[in-house]
Amino acid sequence: MRGCNLYRQSLSFHLMLSDLFDDSALQSACRDWSNANIPSELALDGLLERIRQLLVGMKSFPRFVSHVDLICLIRQWQLRNMAAGAGSWLRVSRHDDWPSVTLWREAGFDVAEFSDGFDVRTRPVRFPWFGAQEDIFDDVFAELISRTSLEVPADPMLRRLLRNDTCLSEGQREALRAVVHLPADVTLIANLPTGSGKSSLSHLPPLFHGEGHLTLTIVPTVALAIDQARRMEELLLQQSPFWEATPLAYHGGLTQKERDDVRRAIQSGAQRMIFASPESATGALRDALEHAAAIGRLTHIIVDEAHLVATWGSGFRPEFQLLPALVRHLRKISHEGAKRSIRLILASATLTKGTIDVLQKHFGPAAQTELISGVHLRSEPRYAFKRCRSKAEQRERVLEVLKLAPRPFILYVTKPEEAVAFCALLRDEGFGRIDHFTGLTLTSERGHLLRSWNSGMLDGMVATSAFGLGVDKADVRTIVHATLPESLDRFYQEVGRSGRDGKASASLLFYTDEDIEQARSISLQRLIGNGLGYKRWVAMIATTVWQQPNSDLVWIDLDALRSDLHQHSAANRGWNFRTLNLMALAGLLEICELRSHRPESRQVEDEVVREVDAFYAAVRILETGHLNEAFFNARMNTIRSVINESSDESVEAVLDVVAGNIEISHALSSTYELVQDNAYVPVTRCCGGCPEHWANKQVSSKYGKPFVSRTSRFATKKGWRKATATLPLLSPNLLIVTCPEAAGGAVIRGALIEALLSKTQPHTVLLDAPTGSQEWTDVWNAVGRAGSDAFIDTFDPGKAASLDGGAGEVRIVLWSTTSISQDVRGSLLSSPCDLTVLVIPKDIKDPDRPDRRWTDVIDHLSFDTLLRELSA
Numbered sequence: 091m092r093g094c095n096l097y098r099q100s101l102s103f104h105l106m107l108s109d110l111f112d113d114s115a116l117q118s119a120c121r122d123w124s125n126a127n128i129p130s131e132l133a134l135d136g137l138l139e140r141i142r143q144l145l146v147g148m149k150s151f152p153r154f155v156s157h158v159d160l161i162c163l164i165r166q167w168q169l170r171n172m173a174a175g176a177g178s179w180l181r182v183s184r185h186d187d188w189p190s191v192t193l194w195r196e197a198g199f200d201v202a203e204f205s206d207g208f209d210v211r212t213r214p215v216r217f218p219w220f221g222a223q224e225d226i227f228d229d230v231f232a233e234l235i236s237r238t239s240l241e242v243p244a245d246p247m248l249r250r251l252l253r254n255d256t257c258l259s260e261g262q263r264e265a266l267r268a269v270v271h272l273p274a275d276v277t278l279i280a281n282l283p284t285g286s287g288k289s290s291l292s293h294l295p296p297l298f299h300g301e302g303h304l305t306l307t308i309v310p311t312v313a314l315a316i317d318q319a320r321r322m323e324e325l326l327l328q329q330s331p332f333w334e335a336t337p338l339a340y341h342g343g344l345t346q347k348e349r350d351d352v353r354r355a356i357q358s359g360a361q362r363m364i365f366a367s368p369e370s371a372t373g374a375l376r377d378a379l380e381h382a383a384a385i386g387r388l389t390h391i392i393v394d395e396a397h398l399v400a401t402w403g404s405g406f407r408p409e410f411q412l413l414p415a416l417v418r419h420l421r422k423i424s425h426e427g428a429k430r431s432i433r434l435i436l437a438s439a440t441l442t443k444g445t446i447d448v449l450q451k452h453f454g455p456a457a458q459t460e461l462i463s464g465v466h467l468r469s470e471p472r473y474a475f476k477r478c479r480s481k482a483e484q485r486e487r488v489l490e491v492l493k494l495a496p497r498p499f500i501l502y503v504t505k506p507e508e509a510v511a512f513c514a515l516l517r518d519e520g521f522g523r524i525d526h527f528t529g530l531t532l533t534s535e536r537g538h539l540l541r542s543w544n545s546g547m548l549d550g551m552v553a554t555s556a557f558g559l560g561v562d563k564a565d566v567r568t569i570v571h572a573t574l575p576e577s578l579d580r581f582y583q584e585v586g587r588s589g590r591d592g593k594a595s596a597s598l599l600f601y602t603d604e605d606i607e608q609a610r611s612i613s614l615q616r617l618i619g620n621g622l623g624y625k626r627w628v629a630m631i632a633t634t635v636w637q638q639p640n641s642d643l644v645w646i647d648l649d650a651l652r653s654d655l656h657q658h659s660a661a662n663r664g665w666n667f668r669t670l671n672l673m674a675l676a677g678l679l680e681i682c683e684l685r686s687h688r689p690e691s692r693q694v695e696d697e698v699v700r701e702v703d704a705f706y707a708a709v710r711i712l713e714t715g716h717l718n719e720a721f722f723n724a725r726m727n728t729i730r731s732v733i734n735e736s737s738d739e740s741v742e743a744v745l746d747v748v749a750g751n752i753e754i755s756h757a758l759s760s761t762y763e764l765v766q767d768n769a770y771v772p773v774t775r776c777c778g779g780c781p782e783h784w785a786n787k788q789v790s791s792k793y794g795k796p797f798v799s800r801t802s803r804f805a806t807k808k809g810w811r812k813a814t815a816t817l818p819l820l821s822p823n824l825l826i827v828t829c830p831e832a833a834g835g836a837v838i839r840g841a842l843i844e845a846l847l848s849k850t851q852p853h854t855v856l857l858d859a860p861t862g863s864q865e866w867t868d869v870w871n872a873v874g875r876a877g878s879d880a881f882i883d884t885f886d887p888g889k890a891a892s893l894d895g896g897a898g899e900v901r902i903v904l905w906s907t908t909s910i911s912q913d914v915r916g917s918l919l920s921s922p923c924d925l926t927v928l929v930i931p932k933d934i935k936d937p938d939r940p941d942r943r944w945t946d947v948i949d950h951l952s953f954d955t956l957l958r959e960l961s962a
Contacts, residue, residue, distance in 0.1 A: 110134060111142040113176075116167070119145055121207065123183035136565045137167055140497065140546050144523070152187040156522030158493065159549060161189060161197045165212040166231060166496050173232030179209040198494070215494045219487075222784050223474045229594035229779070229787075230496045230567050236470045236778055237285070237592030238793055243861060245881040246874035251297040252290055253328055260798045261464020262287035265437075267881045268462050268801045269294050269390075271853050273898070274431035276803065277453045279396070281441045281463035281771060284586050288394065288437045293322055295390040295433075296362040297329055298879075304356060304382050305390040307365045308413060310398060312533075313540045313561065315339040315365040322363050340366040340375060342533065353378040359387050368409045372416050372683045383420040386428025391417055396436035397579075400448035411674060414452035415682040415710060440583055441771070443764045444736060456768040463771045464798040467758055468582075469791040470589025471569070471597040472779035475748040484600045488512075488572050489519055491598055496567035497549040502584050504573045504608060506530045506554060512572065513552040524550040527557040558584055564591040570598045574605040576612045577740035578747065578761050594778065599748060609741050617730055618669050620723045625652040626669045628717065635706060636689050643682055643708045645689045663705065670707060675733075676725040678716050683708040753782045755790075772797045800883070804853050804898040810925050813849035817959060818949040821919050826950040828932040836865075839904070839929065840872050842953050846902050846927055847876040849960045855880050857904040858887045869904065890914045895923035905930045910944065912937045929953075 111133040119126035128146050133139035141163050148155045164180065172178050182188060184207050194201050194210050202209040215231070216224045229236070241256040242263055247270070249255055257263035265280040269291055272278055282288050292307040299305075309315045319339035326333050336351045337344055344352070355361035356378040366375055382388040393399065398410040421432050436449055441463075450456040478484040492499060501516075503509050506528035513526040525548055527539050542548045544563055551557060555575075566588040575581040581599075588595035618626070629650040636645040648663045655662065673679050683689075684704035715721035743761065746752040755777040764771035774796040779787035819825050829839050846852070855873060859865035861884055873880055880902075885892040887905065890913035895901060901923055908931055915937050918926055932952075936944040951959070 111138055113138070113171070116141060117180065120183060121181045123185040123188060136546060137163070137170065137497075140523075140549060141167065143547060148187050154522075155187075156520050157189040157193060158520035159523050161194070161199075162493065162495075162497065163549070164210075165197070165199070165215075165494070168212045169215070169231035170233055173228075179211045181207050182210050183207050217491070220474055220476070223472075223779075223781060226472055226474050226596055226598070226779075227494070227496060227568075229472060230596045232594070234594040235592055236589065236594045236791055238469065240286075240466075240795055243870070246870060247298075247879045247881070248294075250874070250877075251325075251329070252293060253325065258285065258287040259283075259464055260795060261462065262290065263881075264464070264798050264800055265291055265462045266294055268460060269433070269435060270298060270879055271804045271881075272433070272460055272801060273803060273805045274433050275458060277434045277436065277459045279441070279446065279449055279459055279461045280435060280437045281446075281461065281465060282437070282439060283465055284439045284468070285590055285592070286439075286464065288439065289318055289321070291435050291437055292318060292363070292365075292392045292394070293325055295392075296322065297325060299362075299389055301362060302359045302387060303389045304359075304361055304387050305363045305392065306371065306379065306388065307363070307392040307394060308368055308371055308410075309365050310367070310395045310410070311561075312339075312341045312343065312367070312537070314394070315341055315367070317562070318365050319363075322365075326362065336361060338363050338365055340364055340370050343537070349374070357381045368413050368416075369684070372409070372412045373685065376416075376683065379420060380423055383424040383432065384427035386424060386430045388420060388424060388432055389430075390433045390435065391420070392435040392437060394437050396449060397438045397441055397445045399436075399452060400445040409684070411671065412681055412683065415680040417453060419682070439586070440579055440762065442579060442761055443766075443769075446764060446769050446771070450768065459768070460801065460803065461769050461771070462799070462801070464796045465762060465771060466774035466793050466796045467755055467776050468586060468589065469776045469778045469793060470593065470595045471585050472594060472787070473585075473597045473599075473754055473777075474781065475599045475601075475750075477748070478600055478602050481602055481604060484572055484602055485512075485515065487600050488570060489515070491570060492516065492521070492550065492568075493519070495570070496596070498543075498546075498563070498566050499550045499568035499570060500557065500566060500584075500587055501550065501552045501570045501572060502575075503552065503554060503571075504575075504605075504612065508573070509552045509554055516550070516552065521550065523548050524552065526552040528554045529556040531556070555580055555584060558587055561587060562590065563587070565593070566590070566595065567593075568596045568598070570600070572600055574599070574601040574609045574748070575744055576609040576737075578743050578757055579740070581744060582758060582761075601748060606741075606745065609744065617672060617733065618665060620726050622652065622665075623669045623672065623726060624719055624722050625654070626650075626666055627673065627722070629653065630666060630670075631717070638689070638708070642710055644711065645706055645708050648705055648707055667704070667707070670709065672726060672729065673716075676729040678711070678713050678722070678725055680710040680712060681707055682710055750781055753777070754780050755783075770799060800896070802896045804896050804900070804924075806898055806924070807851050807853070807900050810850040810852075810900050813960060814925065817951060817956070820949050823921065823923055824918055824926050824928065826928045826930060826945075826948060827953060827956050828945055828950055829929050829953045830932065836868060838953055840868060842929065842957065843869060843872045843902065843904075844876055845957055845960045847873065847878045847880065850900055850902070850925065850927060851878070852880045852900045852902050852925075852927075854883060854899060854901040855904070856883045856885050856893070856901060858885055858906055859904075860884060865904075865906070887914065890917040893917045893921070895921040895926065897922040899923040900925045902927045902929065905934070907931075908933055909935045909940070910937050 110131055111129045128149060133142045144155060144160055191201050191208055199210045199212050215227045218224050220226060240259040242260050244254055244257050248266055261282045268278050280291055295305040316339050322338050336355045337348055340352055379388060393413060399413055417434060424430050424432050434453060450459050478487060501512060503512060509526040509528050516524055525539055543551060569585050569588045585597045629652045630646040633647045633650040634644055635647050648666045649658050670681055674681050685706045686704060689706055743757055747754050747757045755775045759773045759775050763773045774793050776793035777783045777790045783790040814825060817825055829842060855869055857869055870882055873882060887907055893914060894917055903926055905928060932945055934944050936942050936947060
């Protein structure tokens with residue numbers, strides 16, 4: 091009977107596989123189109139799934155399917171197979187639904203005709219006008235793996251909660267450790283490159299703390315909120331199979347009942363996580379968050395894409411600049427009401443010196459921030475730049491490239507009207523599976539576009555920089571810029587949409603003199619002048635609509651008119667907001683909240699209130715001289731100078747790269763590297779291929795592990811003081827224990843470690859055995875059995891600095907060699923750690939007198955004595 095069941099399961103499995111669309115199914119459909127039956131099941135391979143969708147459309151609506159799309163996808167499939175050593179010819183039907191022989195030849199295919207059809211074979215894609223880089227797509231078509239794996243073993247606590255055996259990088263692991271062990275009043279700034287697991291920083295706190303604790307994660311887009319919520323739900327259900335809760339993502343797509351339920355759950359303590367936009371956090375959810383903070387339930391706030399907080403002027407998503415005031419307010423409420431600090435994590439993949447300065451200023455002070463950085467440049471993109479003599483030549487080059495480019499692709503422009511025009515041009519050229527996405531795209535349309543993009547129904551997107559944040563599609567192959575970005579940071583972030591699966595991608599930039607002027611114009615933002623700005627501020631503060639009770643918040647009317655204006659308009663409100671924004675950057679005030687209705691009504695704002703929708707703003711005045719015109723002008727002049735200088739430098743940096751004056755990895759390193767007293771951000775350089783590195787791109791794309799500094803301070807743990815109160819410490823923070831190294835030593839040491847884990851509750855266990863060794867595995871298992879939140883590190887016994895430790899740290903150091911240097915001893919004695927338990931062999935030599943045992947001249951305990959003391 092059991093054999094029959096296995097046979098049926100095997101048969102069912104093979105039948106299921108037979109319905110999948112694979113290479114054989116594609117070849118069969120092409121050869122005999124009239125009798126082809128295209129499977130309805132999704133193909134396992136992304137490229138084949140695109141072809142399957144297109145063929146399904148050809149069966150149902152042949153006249154509406156573009157031959158340009160079909161030919162392009164077949165070319166990509168053939169070139170991938172040819173790179174893998176597979177056959178190069180494809181037999182194609184003469185059916186009327188299919189491209190003609192002439193079309194195949196015009197598209198760059200060799201054609202061999204037969205009576206029952208014809209064979210097609212693509213020629214390699216080449217762009218002679220790119221010179222040495224004419225073969226820029228070869229690695230991309232071959233889907234060459236370009237990323238170096240940086241995975242490291244996860245600590246037992248991380249593996250237990252996040253259900254992953256490894257962390258994606260050392261930077262991710264160190265940032266996760268900081269989330270758990272950093273003092274609550276210290277702000278964590280996590281600077282981790284794309285693909286390094288930033289999202290896990292949000293997932294860990296709800297799993298670690300359990301019910302009755304709330305984590306708020308601020309995300310820039312609804313798509314990202316929904317995606318993050320889906321993953322969080324999976325983890326919560328794995329931890330508690332019967333867990334039930336309200337939605338974890340708060341957005342305009344929820345019903346009124348769902349939104350009410352979320353607010354009630356936050357106030358009652360049932361909500362463990364909420365993903366929300368800055369507009370929702372400062373608006374509809376504000377009262378519920380204040381209540382949760384006041385009674386100590388709000389434990390963590392995570393700001394994803396935190397660099398947006400530092401966006402100058404009236405740039406993309408100015409609402410992110412409301413967050414510093416909100417965070418400060420919630421932390422104050424929590425400290426006053428619950429006597430507890432809210433942990434704050436700021437996460438980004440691209441932090442520049444200026445961005446870090448702004449984040450430390452707003453969420454600091456700098457001394458109260460901890461930066462964990464593990465930055466390496468992307469190895470997937472192959473870069474090429476082309477200056478065009480005219481817009482007509484630029485369009486011609488872009489069309490030529492996109493007709494041959496590996497899909498999916500994103501074509502980036504700067505202005506919404508440019509995206510619309512390019513999309514129309516591509517459609518006129520026969521592109522069917524494309525659309526456009528800009529800052530003007532309606533919310534209702536965005537969801538549909540993102541679903542189509544993520545499901546493979548679109549092969550291309552024409553977009554402005556609004557299409558990027560929260561768009562995390564793994565297999566984007568080509569990025570084309572038909573513009574000159576106004577900063578290297580914008581360019582690199584947009585290029586970063588590609589190659590997220592670790593495979594090669596192409597980044598092509600075509601620009602004109604007109605684009606250079608546009609970039610300079612955008613970079614030199616529309617900053618209001620002092621005279622008009624002062625008049626607007628006087629008018630707004632004079633029309634205060636409400637003073638919030640028991641608060642220093644002042645609500646002002648964004649519709650207020652300066653003295654020489656008489657017509658209310660959206661443009662007037664926009665300039666008033668720009669005035670407030672520049673004043674906030676100048677340190678004159680904080681913008682704390684935006685509303686579309688009069689604030690004293692206390693109506694709950696359920697819709698997302700963006701700057702363009704707001705009629706009222708709550709501000710906190712920071713300087714008493716705000717109405718002194720000379721003082722006002724001095725502050726505004728200072729910040730305007732900073733912004734304009736930064737803008738000039740940004741454009742020139744991009745021009746230097748595209749003109750070949752500076753190699754791109756050097757330029758990017760200069761953008762993201764930072765060495766100063768309170769922030770150290772080294773950048774590991776690499777380049778997947780650029781005009782300078784094209785001949786040796788396989789060498790230049792290799793990179794080592796980025797430097798990652800460990801946490802320098804730790805939250806206080808008190809249990810160890812009671813456990814060690816009667817023990818003989820060598821110094822106020824050093825306890826030495828001897829353990830046998832011979833027969834039975836491993837068993838004894840295991841028992842000792844578990845006892846120490848239970849009684850001292852350490853932050854860290856360090857050992858001098860390599861990761862993956864038997865000794866390391868034994869320690870890992872012991873920490874896991876104890877259910878400890880300690881993390882495991884290795885150290886070099888010959889390097890004293892590897893044992894310096896962090897302020898407030900409690901640690902167990904397992905020393906296996908029979909010698910110890912004076913430098914190491916000095917490092918242990920001078921460590922800022924609260925406690926170091928040093929477990930050493932009994933026969934270890936005295937660092938001052940190697941002819942005698944160290945344990946003969948120092949205070950210490952034997953393992954059996956310590957075990958008795960700890961169990962007493």
